[in-house]
Amino acid sequence: MNSSECAFCAMVADPGAVVHQVFRDEVAMAFLDHRPLFPGHLLVIPIAHVPTLPELPAELVGPFFERVRQLTGAVERGTGARGSFVAMNNRISQSVPHLHVHVVPRNPKDGLRGFFWPRTRYPDQDAAQRVAAAIRAALDPAG
Template sequence: MTSFVIQSHVDRPETPWTSPFAGSTTSRPHDPDCTFCQIIDRSLPATIVYETPLVIAFLDILPLRRGHTLVVPKMHCSRVSELPAPYAGAVGEAVSVVAKAITQAIDHTGLNVVCNQEYAQAVPHVHYHVIPSPIFSTTSALTPKRPEVKPPSQRAMHRLEFASRSELDDDDAEVLAEKIRSKL
């Protein structure tokens, strides 16, 4: 049985790279049909704000709010529960570094950090969303103008936020990315 398994891998093509495991050379798990793998390989464009040998972070093209950034391991893995420890650690560190830079770049400390596994996971590749929280002011559409009017429920606010999403403009993305990069 073992020889059959070994033989089936003899002519398998590999993508060489430097492994995070004691400098050994191995192949990085990669899915050519995965949007994030294509961004990692630079075959799809993205506004990259942070990168290490194990992690990449880029602005979401359909952000919930200004500064919405994705932090992605450079290894294709669809479940965070299966992500090898070196990548999990590198992603955790990157989330912290990127979160700090975003809060400084937009001068607002409120954030949501979200990672989905299977459920609500649009791209089946581990990724964390670092999303600035909404900023409500007295002129906000979500803030009542009269004190007797009840503020909207959290569910209603989420619906309004989702409905207000729009695609990120390339020029705006580059200006924002530069502000975030300057804080790293």
């Protein structure tokens, strides 16, 4: 998909199309999710078309996540929430193929239970070490 086919890029191009925009600058835009977990649930997107986090240019990582940090505080203060949940998907369960961070206000006993998937354990320490080694090797393509 290219930016001309992306729903979020269309919103960037026509800010009037975003019904409940709360922030926009040259790096990011934030707006209320149209199907919120709780009132105040924001989506924060980069202005540039970036499909996933690994594709976010290095020079945008700091500026983009500074906006996410600021907006997370604003969501907590603006909704009176005692905390927040910040998350993103990459490809799987990513309803729009444009990087977006969910900022969800949280309160004790709000009914949201941890992560949205079942948690497991490694069968043993050797299995955990193998997975950790594979990830470390993937960080350094030279091996």
